[in-house]
Amino acid sequence: MKVLVVGGGGREHAIVDALSRSPKVSEIFCAPGNAGIATQARCLPIKDTDVDGLLSFARENAIDLTVVGPEAALSAGIADAFRAAGLKIFGHTKAASRIETSKEFAKLIMEKYGIPTAGYRSFDSYGDALAYVSARPFPAVLKYDGLAAGKGVVIAADLEEAEGALRDMLLDDRFGKGKVVVEDYLTGPEFSFMCFVNGNEVYPMPLSQDHKRAYDGDKGPNTGGMGAYTGLPFISDDDREFALEKVMKATAAAMVAEGCPLSGVLYGGLMKTGEGIKVIEFNARFGDPETEVVLPLLESDIYDIFEAIACGRAAAEPVWSDDVTIGVVLASKGYPGSYDKGFGISFDKDLDAKVYHMGTSISDGQLVTSGGRVLMVCGRGRNLGQTRDKVNSEVEKVHCSNLFHRTDIGHKAFE
Numbered sequence: 001m002k003v004l005v006v007g008g009g010g011r012e013h014a015i016v017d018a019l020s021r022s023p024k025v026s027e028i029f030c031a032p033g034n035a036g037i038a039t040q041a042r043c044l045p046i047k048d049t050d051v052d053g054l055l056s057f058a059r060e061n062a063i064d065l066t067v068v069g070p071e072a073a074l075s076a077g078i079a080d081a082f083r084a085a086g087l088k089i090f091g092h093t094k095a096a097s098r099i100e101t102s103k104e105f106a107k108l109i110m111e112k113y114g115i116p117t118a119g120y121r122s123f124d125s126y127g128d129a130l131a132y133v134s135a136r137p138f139p140a141v142l143k144y145d146g147l148a149a150g151k152g153v154v155i156a157a158d159l160e161e162a163e164g165a166l167r168d169m170l171l172d173d174r175f176g177k178g179k180v181v182v183e184d185y186l187t188g189p190e191f192s193f194m195c196f197v198n199g200n201e202v203y204p205m206p207l208s209q210d211h212k213r214a215y216d217g218d219k220g221p222n223t224g225g226m227g228a229y230t231g232l233p234f235i236s237d238d239d240r241e242f243a244l245e246k247v248m249k250a251t252a253a254a255m256v257a258e259g260c261p262l263s264g265v266l267y268g269g270l271m272k273t274g275e276g277i278k279v280i281e282f283n284a285r286f287g288d289p290e291t292e293v294v295l296p297l298l299e300s301d302i303y304d305i306f307e308a309i310a311c312g313r314a315a316a317e318p319v320w321s322d323d324v325t326i327g328v329v330l331a332s333k334g335y336p337g338s339y340d341k342g343f344g345i346s347f348d349k350d351l352d353a354k355v356y357h358m359g360t361s362i363s364d365g366q367l368v369t370s371g372g373r374v375l376m377v378c379g380r381g382r383n384l385g386q387t388r389d390k391v392n393s394e395v396e397k398v399h400c401s402n403l404f405h406r407t408d409i410g411h412k413a414f415e
């Protein structure tokens with residue numbers, strides 16, 4: 001089978017890596033891919049949102065199955081276009097992707113179907129939003145109702161900060177014309193629950209936890225994620241069961257009832273609050289960097305899962321290893337702010353861990369940095385303590401003068 005993977009980050013590298021373990025897959029293409037992916041797939045100079053370009057390529061090269069990584073491609077309608085052309089694709093329709101692309105849509109679904117989440121109100125007027133926020137306790141949670149490249153959520157500590165954020169979103173239209181959702185502020189540990197979903201059928205993946213802050217001790221600015229791990233000790237079997245039944249399956253059923261069934265990955269960004277598990281956000285795709293720590297544990301053939309769901313069929317229940325993984329992201333110095341690119345990267349020969357490429361390219365025959373998040377080193381073991389020691393020592397075998405990383409990935413598991 002010939003498979004096309006859309007996207008070019010660490011998530012797509014992990015998807016390509018999982019596909020490369022399938023005996024059914026003979027050839028993997030990736031658009032646009034990156035330098036690491038290029039060692040396992042043929043990379044194509046087609047942008048992930050170039051739906052027409054991807055469709056032509058898939059048709060002309062008799063691609064059997066296309067797998068979509070990024071939300072931008074889903075929101076550009078790639079799944080609708082491929083399905084209309086009779087091509088198999090793993091990824092939600094544009095209508096179903098609203099569970100991620102519109103915060104207000106997601107909130108309305110949760111409210112209507114009783115899925116636990118923070119209380120909220122949405123506003124399109126700056127004055128009304130400001131009046132509402134002023135009359136409530138701080139911090140205030142402000143969310144732009146649309147895709148904002150991970151910058152659409154502001155936790156404002158005081159009125160001044162809230163005013164600035166609301167002005168950005170509602171007066172200056174920084175992310176485009178859109179509403180703002182104001183949510184109750186919740187506290188508790190967060191975790192990521194990804195499931196393969198085909199309409200009402202939900203196949204859970206192992207739980208994982210992202211680390212959004214740039215520096216050790218959860219200090220510094222928010223990033224796309226500086227590391228992740230599996231094997232969370234603070235989420236009990238009952239918590240997981242609740243999250244699976246009352247959040248993930250309930251949301252899949254709600255989307256069927258709304259006439260926009262899910263067909264792809266549903267990612268629940270969940271929080272274990274004092275009043276139980278609640279939804280912080282949904283994504284309509286694999287998370288990044290969570291995918292890089294979760295997919296290595298899949299023992300089933302990922303092609304079979306993707307193919308069944310792309311065809312609207314039930315998949316066999318995926319089998320997962322009970323090993324644990326810890327993935328450390330190496331990012332360009334300056335990230336998530338501005339950073340330089342083009343720094344050479346080398347590895348010690350005895351590096352003994354999976355290395356996923358997030359933002360790399362080849363320049364004059366040399367592997368170089370080409371993004372904010374550059375690499376993820378993923379260690380695996382029978383327990384978290386041993387895996388942490390292992391990954392922290394393997395990370396030192398990556399050499400580059402312009403990278404930094406956190407040394408405490410998984411710390412909440414050790415508290």
Ligand code: AMP
Nearest residue numbers: 118141153183184185186187269280281
């Ligand atoms: P989101 O993009 O919706 O996941 O929000 C980004 C981050 O903001 C989350 O990972 C949380 O840490 C934080 N956050 C979002 N919503 C809330 C909330 N209602 N209460 C507390 N923190 C939140």
Ligand code: GLY
Nearest residue numbers: 210225287288289
């Ligand atoms: N790791 C969070 C995300 O993929 O949105």
